[in-house]
Amino acid sequence: MTDAAITAGAAPHGQGPRATLSAAEARLKKRYRSEMWFKAQGIAAIVVAMIFLVVLVGRIVAQGYTTFETHSISVPVYLNPDRIDRTALDGVNYDYIVAEAVMKKLNIQDDDLGTTSGKVMDLVSRDLGFQLLDKIKADPSVIGKTIEVTGPVKADADLYYKGEIKRATAEEDRKLDNQQLGWLDQLEKSGTVKGGFNFGFFTKSDSTEPEQAGVLGAVVGSALMLIITAMIAVPVGVMAAVYLEEFAPKNRWTDVIEVNINNLAAVPSIVYGLLGLALFINWLHVPRSSPLVGGLVLALMALPTVIIATRSALKAVPPSIREAALGVGASRAQTVFHHVLPLAMPGVMTGAILSLAHALGETAPLLMIGMVSFVPGVPEGFTGASTVLPVQVFIWENASERAFHERTAAAILVLLIFMIVMNAAAVILRRRFERRW
Amino acid sequence: MLTWLSLLFLALFALAAFLLGRGRALKAAGGASVRLHSLPNYYGAYAALWAGAPAALLLLLGAVFGGRLEEAVLQAERPAAVSALTPDRQDVFFSDARAIAAKEAPSEVVYEGELKTALDAKVAESRKITAIVRYSTIGLASLVALIGVLLALPRVGLEFRARNRVEGWINGLLIACSVAAVLTTLGIVLSLVWESWRFFQSVNPLSFLFGTEWSPQIAMRADQVASSGAFGAVPLFAGTFLIMLIAMLVAAPVGLYSAIYLSEYASRGLRSTIKPLLEILAGVPTVVYGFFAALTVGPLFRAGFNAIGAVLIGGPLDGVGQYLMEVQNQMALVAGVVMGIMLIPFVSSLSDDIINAVPQSLRDGSYAMGATKSETVKRVILPAALPGIMAAMLLAVSRAVGETMIVTMAAGLQAKLTVNPLDTVTTVTVQIVTLLTGDQEFDSPKTLSAFGLGLTLFVVTLALNIIALRIVQKYREQYD
Numbered sequence: 001m002t003d004a005a006i007t008a009g010a011a012p013h014g015q016g017p018r019a020t021l022s023a024a025e026a027r028l029k030k031r032y033r034s035e036m037w038f039k040a041q042g043i044a045a046i047v048v049a050m051i052f053l054v055v056l057v058g059r060i061v062a063q064g065y066t067t068f069e070t071h072s073i074s075v076p077v078y079l080n081p082d083r084i085d086r087t088a089l090d091g092v093n094y095d096y097i098v099a100e101a102v103m104k105k106l107n108i109q110d111d112d113l114g115t116t117s118g119k120v121m122d123l124v125s126r127d128l129g130f131q132l133l134d135k136i137k138a139d140p141s142v143i144g145k146t147i148e149v150t151g152p153v154k155a156d157a158d159l160y161y162k163g164e165i166k167r168a169t170a171e172e173d174r175k176l177d178n179q180q181l182g183w184l185d186q187l188e189k190s191g192t193v194k195g196g197f198n199f200g201f202f203t204k205s206d207s208t209e210p211e212q213a214g215v216l217g218a219v220v221g222s223a224l225m226l227i228i229t230a231m232i233a234v235p236v237g238v239m240a241a242v243y244l245e246e247f248a249p250k251n252r253w254t255d256v257i258e259v260n261i262n263n264l265a266a267v268p269s270i271v272y273g274l275l276g277l278a279l280f281i282n283w284l285h286v287p288r289s290s291p292l293v294g295g296l297v298l299a300l301m302a303l304p305t306v307i308i309a310t311r312s313a314l315k316a317v318p319p320s321i322r323e324a325a326l327g328v329g330a331s332r333a334q335t336v337f338h339h340v341l342p343l344a345m346p347g348v349m350t351g352a353i354l355s356l357a358h359a360l361g362e363t364a365p366l367l368m369i370g371m372v373s374f375v376p377g378v379p380e381g382f383t384g385a386s387t388v389l390p391v392q393v394f395i396w397e398n399a400s401e402r403a404f405h406e407r408t409a410a411a412i413l414v415l416l417i418f419m420i421v422m423n424a425a426a427v428i429l430r431r432r433f434e435r436r437w
Numbered sequence: 438m439l440t441w442l443s444l445l446f447l448a449l450f451a452l453a454a455f456l457l458g459r460g461r462a463l464k465a466a467g468g469a470s471v472r473l474h475s476l477p478n479y480y481g482a483y484a485a486l487w488a489g490a491p492a493a494l495l496l497l498l499g500a501v502f503g504g505r506l507e508e509a510v511l512q513a514e515r516p517a518a519v520s521a522l523t524p525d526r527q528d529v530f531f532s533d534a535r536a537i538a539a540k541e542a543p544s545e546v547v548y549e550g551e552l553k554t555a556l557d558a559k560v561a562e563s564r565k566i567t568a569i570v571r572y573s574t575i576g577l578a579s580l581v582a583l584i585g586v587l588l589a590l591p592r593v594g595l596e597f598r599a600r601n602r603v604e605g606w607i608n609g610l611l612i613a614c615s616v617a618a619v620l621t622t623l624g625i626v627l628s629l630v631w632e633s634w635r636f637f638q639s640v641n642p643l644s645f646l647f648g649t650e651w652s653p654q655i656a657m658r659a660d661q662v663a664s665s666g667a668f669g670a671v672p673l674f675a676g677t678f679l680i681m682l683i684a685m686l687v688a689a690p691v692g693l694y695s696a697i698y699l700s701e702y703a704s705r706g707l708r709s710t711i712k713p714l715l716e717i718l719a720g721v722p723t724v725v726y727g728f729f730a731a732l733t734v735g736p737l738f739r740a741g742f743n744a745i746g747a748v749l750i751g752g753p754l755d756g757v758g759q760y761l762m763e764v765q766n767q768m769a770l771v772a773g774v775v776m777g778i779m780l781i782p783f784v785s786s787l788s789d790d791i792i793n794a795v796p797q798s799l800r801d802g803s804y805a806m807g808a809t810k811s812e813t814v815k816r817v818i819l820p821a822a823l824p825g826i827m828a829a830m831l832l833a834v835s836r837a838v839g840e841t842m843i844v845t846m847a848a849g850l851q852a853k854l855t856v857n858p859l860d861t862v863t864t865v866t867v868q869i870v871t872l873l874t875g876d877q878e879f880d881s882p883k884t885l886s887a888f889g890l891g892l893t894l895f896v897v898t899l900a901l902n903i904i905a906l907r908i909v910q911k912y913r914e915q916y917d
Contacts, residue, residue, distance in 0.1 A: 031809055031812070032809070034809075034811060035809040035810060035811045035812075037811075038810075038811035038814070038815075039698070039702055039810075039811065041694050042694050042695065042697055042698025042701075042702055043698060044694070045690065045691045045692075045693075045694030045695040045698060046694075046695045046698055046699070046711060048691050049691055049695055049715065049718065049781050049782075049785070050711075050714065052718070052778045052781070053714060053715075053717065053718050055733075056718075056721070056725075056726075056729055056778070059729060059733045060725070060728070060729070063732070235614075236614045236617050237614075239610065239611050239614035239615075240611070240614040240615040240617065240618060242611060243608075243611035243612060243614065243615045244615055247608060247611060248615070256619070257615055257616075257618060257619055260618055260619050260622050261618050262902075262906070263622070263899060263902055263903070264618060264621060264622055266832065266835060266836075266898065266902045267625065267839075267895065267898060267899070268835075268836075268838070268839020268840070268841070268866070268894060268895075268898055269839070269841065270839065270841045270866050270869055270870070270891070270894070271625060271629070271839070271891055271894060271895050271898075272625075273873075274625075274628065274629060274869070274873075274887070274888060274891040275621075275624055275625045275628050275629075277873065278628035278629075278631070278632055278888070279624055279628055283505075284501060284502075284504075284505070285504050285505070285508075300621050300624075303617065303618060303621065304618065307618065331600060331601075331604060332604075333604040333607055333608075357720065358720075360722075361720075361721075361722025361723070361724070361725075362722070363722065363723065363724040363841075363842050364723070364841035364842055364845075364866070364870070367841075367870050367873070367874055368869075368870075368873050368874075370874075372874050390722050390724045391724075393724050393725070393728060394724055394727070394842070394846070397727070397728050397731060397732070397846060405732060408728060408732075409728070412724075412725050412728060415722065415725070416721070416725070419720060419722070423716075423720060
């Protein structure tokens with residue numbers, strides 16, 4: 001710019017108008033170049049953001065989709081009466097009985113030290129053993145008969161079938177040795193092991209064994225927690241917004257409340273966790289890691305956003321509606337509750353759903369109130385110990401087994417699907433019912 | 438259970454009061470409801486409110502604070518055998534007594550001899566107290582409900598302004614709801630200040646704020662090495678600052694440029710596709726970003742730096758090469774970059790709003806003078822939007838400082854005073870999480886230090902928000 005200005009300024013004396021023109025052209029060219037450059041930077045920024053989005057979602061889908069396929073094994077198991085002590089059913093080594101059945105399928109014999117059966121046990125989930133126990137407990141007469149059981153293979157075997165543990169890897173670097181891989185191939189060829197959709201992932205809860213771990217408990221926990229959050233944050237938030245927008249006199253107190261709400265919306269979520277720990281758990285003795293205490297904390301967190309969304313929805317209702325209602329003799333409360341609030345309802349609901357979706361994905365405050373504990377099974381109610389989806393993601397991410405990593409990604413996919421559904425509901429609500437005046 | 442049942446009864450009672458009130462009003466009007474001051478339903482609602490609301494409040498308070506009350510009464514008198522125990526064990530004793538009384542699972546502590554008799558006595562006492570508290574609450578609530586109806590019903594008459602009274606109730610409820618927001622703030626401040634105060638009794642606030650060593654591991658026994666623990670938070674502040682800086686270096690240019698492009702250059706169609714996509718990026722839970730950082734970006738960066746290191750080894754930069762070979766998955770750079778990605782949509786949407794708020798006449802004036810679009814943006818729009826953009830950046834900084842999951846999963850736990858982005862650092866939020874997850878005894882400085890950190894975090898983010906608001910208020914140009 002400055003260079004161009006100097007040459008342009010110096011030119012007229014010597015070379016006449018032609019030079020001026022070329023200098024101006026050069027300047028223009030330069031300006032257009034910088035225009036192009038600036039535009040390119042903007043495009044680059046958008047492209048970078050989009051690449052991040054694609055990589056983020058793509059990686060999670062790539063890591064997680066394999067979870068939805070799983071391999072299960074069906075074997076006829078002979079319940080040898082000599083091995084099963086009827087007086088102490090819980091003490092029987094059912095895993096060994098299952099391993100025997102698998103070895104029979106494979107046509108191999110156990111050695112004296114039990115290394116072969118140990119290796120076979122590493123391939124089959126303990127779930128089959130538990131199934132045997134349940135069947136015997138339900139009907140002791142099955143002892144001595146042969147029954148067919150079906151259950152998942154161990155996570156490592158499953159990873160081999162899906163090609164994530166490869167034969168090409170050096171034997172000492174993988175969890176399964178060549179002999180075990182040979183057996184797995186043999187089992188698959190004979191049809192004993194079959195692949196299929198992983199229903200277990202949606203019907204089971206957390207477990208220490210990856211192949212038996214599912215998200216049902218976390219989904220139920222999330223649902224219970226969101227119910228508490230919605231029941232507190234939405235009514236309280238809407239009523240607070242109605243007061244501030246429609247009834248409150250403009251004085252110092254309402255100013256304090258307004259500033260307060262704006263600041264609360266920006267408080268880090270972990271601080272709400274500290275509040276929940278100090279107030280609800282240590283002072284009021286609400287049960288730790290229950291959906292109740294989680295819901296209360298998230299309700300406090302969601303409250304400011306619900307208030308802000310409701311206020312803007314109420315602001316969008318034109319004053320003529322209020323004036324008309326007041327004009328025909330309605331009281332202020334009647335005006336608001338019979339006319340203004342119903343008209344603002346689509347906006348209110350959109351805001352409420354969005355802040356609930358945000359609460360659904362929140363993790364940090366829940367770690368403070370003890371939700372990191374291992375909870376097998378579906379939560380028993382609002383006050384029982386429970387876990388929620390994002391915390392389940394956090395717990396599984398910390399687990400060392402590789403099979404948990406794909407489950408983490410799959411749990412994220414479930415979480416994202418719930419969030420997309422909620423967001424889509426909000427968008428549809430806005431599109432269908434929003435009125436422009 | 439009993440509380441729910443009594444609430445149900447109360448609801449039925451209130452319904453009855455509603456019908457009575459309404460009926461009485463209609464009777465007074467002789468069937469012609471126009472003679473009444475208010476609509477008949479308002480008379481019913483008035484009676485129902487007096488019947489139901491105070492009693493319901495009482496039951497709710499009983500449900501929330503009843504447990505505290507029982508505990509206080511139970512602990513008022515301590516048998517000699519119990520007083521001999523350590524305070525921790527005394528707490529366990531009383532919680533066991535309450536658990537057995539409530540038929541819940543007690544702890545695994547075995548009580549024998551005198552303690553056993555004391556426990557049995559306390560269990561019996563606890564049952565008694567629970568029954569007394571429970572039934573007296575219900576009794577009191579029924580009394581209040583009855584008195585409410587008896588007071589409300591006689592007032593129902595032709596001239597009675599029932600609607601105004603009911604609206605008074607509604608107004609009170611609305612005010613109570615708006616006060617809830619203030620109470621939340623008060624709760625945050627009080628709980629943080631209270632617990633921090635307890636922490637600062639054992640640790641000097643100055644050595645907390647300016648100390649350079651952080652190792653909160655308190656030994657189990659007093660004679661173990663390092664039994665005191667060190668609570669100098671400067672390494673945590675430095676780590677938080679470093680990660681925040683990296684995040685802003687990613688988020689500020691990308692977010693700002695994309696906002697400029699979207700609002701000034703992009704066609705309507707492009708804008709309406711890109712904006713929802715950015716919103717998706719904004720809606721992704723932070724734990725997902727943490728997973729992405731820990732399992733994708735971390736190993737990727739590490740592999741990249743190792744590859745560079747392998748090239749450099751043996752050359753003139755051998756030392757650097759050696760260092761690069763040793764970097765770990767958990768480094769400040771990974772957490773910072775991923776946090777930057779998370780903040781892009783935040784910065785972008787805030788800046789977009791601010792740029793759109795600059796009046797079109799300024800743009801038109803600039804174009805009329807022959808300026809190109811980029812010149813208009815740089816010389817007219819950005820200066821006009823500067824206060825708003827500054828505020829947006831400060832809000833993004835505040836988000837970065839308070840962000841927890843990404844750093845917990847990707848930054849690491851070692852408190853180091855370093856500016857090297859390839860090093861493992863830890864942040865304030867990571868330490869809060871580590872100190873408060875797992876087993877906690879609530880009186881050790883280790884646990885309480887989390888509240889000290891929380892208070893610092895709260896004050897800093899609050900200050901950033903207030904400064905951001907002030908900047909906008911003070912420097913905003915008024916165009917209309």
